[in-house]
Amino acid sequence: MPTISAGALKRMLHLPANVVIGTPRIERDRTGRETVVVPVRPYARDTGRCAECGGHGRPYDRLPTRRWRHLDIGCARLFLEYAPRRVACAxxxxxxxxxxxxxxxSAYTYDFEQQVAWLSVHAPRSAVSALTRVDWKSVGPICRRVADDLRAEQGAGLFDHLRSIGVDETSYRKGHKYMTVVVDHDRGRVVWMHPGHGEKVFDLFFQQLTPAQRASIQVITGDGARWIDECAFRWCPQAERILDGFHIVSWATDALDKVRTAAWREARKAGTTRKGAKDPIKGARWALLKNEGDLTAGQKAQLECVANTNETLWEAYKLKERLRMILKQTADEAAPMLRQWAVDAFLSGIPGFVPLGEKIARRHFDILTTIRSGLSNARLEAINNKIKTTIKIGYGYRNLDNLISLVMLKCGGLDLQLPGRQ
Ligand SMILES: [Zn+2]
Known part of the structure; x- marks a missing residue:
């Protein structure tokens, strides 16, 4: 029977060149599942390197044998086994x-961690845990280690040649905990994230940039909050500060959602819907908030139902869609439409839309600047939705840094490949 040489096995397992492998053996755990254990050791010249600096240290002692999970072989788990040394570094x-x-x-090999990180970016969390046999809570620290390394290799460039950036605060947990996210509009990716919000947090971002990197920023978009303007002015006085279209539309969707909630409560109080029964208004939430062009057939039917049963809600929906369409026009076309919109919203008498009418009138010229900037609202919305979905996926992570790492892996434009495919 032909046997596999140690060298061939090492290549099959995709182990680094400076590793010596021993004879693999098969073990059974208590549940009767088989695992493969491969004894390994680094080349002699690489056994005594300090973990901090990689320099040679003086041999100190040897720790008990431990194992690192590596990529599965067939259906079995595979572990590398080695008794690591401790060294004394000057x-x-x-x-x-x-x-x-x-x-x-880490209790996992580089390849194993890379595979887990890649999977977490591309597959739902249940699939990640099932395939890798790693508890979702342990996936967080893996993502963090991989993201940290990738950022160290590729991350410096994230801040180079930024031209237009957007800043936003996103809640990452119920109870209104916020995170500040900075997006590179041109490349459609997240460049920076930090817990908290407000001027001090945004300052931290600019502090990381070199003067040249700050000078390249021409446009800063946001929701129009004063702290963004003040901070932007202090660090990038040359940059134009623009309200982003995504936030203008979200003013209307927020107002619309309040109208919907009120209508639903009203209906429940009047006893037209029983508790627990499928309520057309409650069920229409996503149909109402979604862009008209993205509706499914079912959602279109829900909207029709709203149109037939609740005049106020339907009125509010039409106002929201109209505002969205106005933002797609040229600035010259949009100007009169925007004025008319503000008047109609104000006169509608719908709670939420009356003050919004005033706000739109007040920000008339800011909104026209947004339209002139030509920044694609659809792209902004797409990256924003991607961040929000990723945050939802990461809810199980106890550690916020792990959550940030997952977002950076997914939306940060880092080049994450499967092991052995680069
Ligand atoms: Zn050292």
């Missing part, structure tokens, strides 16, 4: 020596 004291197959303080 600069860093006693540390566990570096191993060529895994990151510091």
């Amino acid at each position: 600069g860093h004291g006693v540390t566990v020596a570096m191993v060529p197959w895994a990151r510091r303080k």
